[in-house]
Amino acid sequence: MVNFLGKSSSRLPEAVYILNSGSVVGTKEGEGPLGVLFDKVSKDDMFGCKTWEDAECSLQKEALEMALAKCHMSTGEIRYLFAGDLLGQSMASSFGLASFEIPHFGLYGACSTCGEALALGAMTIAGGYADRVACVTSSHFASAEKEFRFPLNYGNQRPLSATWTVTGSGAFLLGNEKARMAYLEKEESVTDKSNRQARAKITGFTVGTMVDYGLRDSMNMGACMAPAAARTIAGHLQDFGVGPEHYDKIITGDLGLVGKEILLDLLWKQGIDISMNHTDCGIEIFDGKTQDTHSGGSGCGCCAVTLSAYILKQLEEKAWKRVLFVPTGALLSKTSFNEGKTVPGIAHGIVLESL
């Protein structure tokens, strides 16, 4: 059985469905262009907790609970959990999700973790290792600033190349055909008929390599990640033997305005023009002009909540039929930064199709 393709891709032997999903965000995200689309916008960025880290734990917990509730599914029906976040030792996932008692694969791919989780989750289901899995990622502006940059109270100035870490978590329930049928049957017997079928399907993926162009600027992560996104997108198109026009949209994770330009340039030099159908979750989630977010949004939560609230909605409504979703990550830590190391990037590509 050979389910792999080209250098680092797979076309899944059977489609994997995103049965449903949940998105929970903070106040600033709620005020942004996608604000009305999120499942829950909290008025309290502490989410009733005493620490920023606990707040991020709550985000993951609520997002997963929301997705489960929408599917009328109990935690016991989820075979495996693929989860991660930006904090040291993935603290938000460990403490946010432990109480669900779902067998757990902890992931770390910086802001690309959502893509990594969807790739592994889809592989697990299409390989027959599970009927249903959950993929959960998060970020929180304040816990990320504390983890990677400066105490908020410094009121530190941010260069225009900086991105704003999204406070949010997205949870996705993936299932095979059998799980989708079971879901539809449950839907028939309940009153809330808002989601009559799975939201979209995952049909393939391309796994990214770490790409290091030698940049050291943690305030310009778009530039650090763009080369990785370019390599993953170019590799994906080659592996699948298609051009950019094969996709209604190619959507990167959190390159922001600065990273987007670099990405388009890098691909253009390889003869690949994605300018007509590219966008970036970091650009979509905030209004740069009024929200003072400079280059755009970022974080593990950025692409996750944008996927749940916006991209899947477009696929459901068939406004788009096929999307290449490319979460991007910058692999830095405060230690690596303080020791003067570079910031390698990574990006994973997920093929999403409408039903």
Place this chain on the structure above:
Amino acid sequence: MVNFLGKSSSRLPEAVYILNSGSVVGTKEGEGPLGVLFDKVSKDDMFGCKTWEDAECSLQKEALEMALAKCHMSTGEIRYLFAGDLLGQSMASSFGLASFEIPHFGLYGACSTCGEALALGAMTIAGGYADRVACVTSSHFASAEKEFRFPLNYGNQRPLSATWTVTGSGAFLLGNEKARMAYLEKEESVTDKSNRQARAKITGFTVGTMVDYGLRDSMNMGACMAPAAARTIAGHLQDFGVGPEHYDKIITGDLGLVGKEILLDLLWKQGIDISMNHTDCGIEIFDGKTQDTHSGGSGCGCCAVTLSAYILKQLEEKAWKRVLFVPTGALLSKTSFNEGKTVPGIAHGIVLESL
């Protein structure tokens, strides 16, 4: 196609081979009972680098290079890399392995990461998503002390329940039957005939859940992880419908002497007696009486190098035919510890069989 079993296990649809492996350790590990078995014992715990973190990066790099060299394999033949370590944002994996340019899945499962990597790697191969993958994990005593506890220069006292983080990295090359045959053919044409066949095979796994007994003592991680190990082992035996005697050995990752006792007690209360065939990598790797390591060894590198150097050797020599390998992890961070949070544990079980 259903390849799953019970609550959180899989019996692989086809055997996955551990084609070969590499182990690199520091001086203290070299002086321990397994010292002569490691592929490389460095006389310099800095591995020629300027920082502890860079030293740990070198460990991962050297372990993977060693495994590749033994298999006469180029990096281009490895489809995916599953890797992780203990440092914030998995710094050792990012900076140690980026130059290989292998499509990368970053993992975080604390000291259980080796088990997580083997489970996902095996799933990937048996699911037909790759012919060959590599699994690499590491830890370094000094980078871990800096990450989680106190500066080494404090000369801080360690309670008897504390474990000593192993300086070491283990790399494993997994492959399917086709990859094994290609490996054997290469072996025929080269002079070094020391490894004529794969070292062992992986035939199944059990994925652990996070288990939190409310312990908060980062100097007694054996106690924090033992409940997770107990749940994974009990769950595994139930899922596979076998008793402990089915295995020649049940080998946990880094519970140490304190954790081992708790594990045996917890399982005993459930009517499961593993006292006759249990051991722990953390107990095997150091001589507690002469090496001042208190409860034993720990870290992502502990079970990885013990697996590569000791456990696989026993399986190769058919001293053991079937082993349940159970890497254990304590999901704490310095932030979670400083915020007074508990230390949840996790453990994954891997079924290893001799050829």
